[in-house]
Amino acid sequence: MSDTTMRAVLQHSIGGPDVLSVEQVPRPEPLPTEVRVKVHAAGINPVDWKTRAGAGMAGVLGEPPFIPQAHTRGESNHTHGKLVLHVAS
DSSP: OOEEEEEEEEEESSSSSSGGEEEEEEOOOOTTOHHHHHHHEOOOHHHHHHHHOOOOTHHHSSSSOOOOOOOOEEEEOOOOOOOOOHHHH
């Protein structure tokens, strides 16, 4: 992994667990209202498998490919602009 890429689970089509794959993808630059999070753990919950199957957030995300991710845990030291962040533990 380089400073310009990251490892991510991508969903290339609607379907079962077999449509998910771990890949190296370009690391996006955060917008002024975003922070970059180094993910230490990610969970799968009902919205993730519903989205994978074509329901859930699939209508909002549009056509695959996309990175499913409802719950993550990690750290960030990259901030800029004015940002209000609410973190649930």
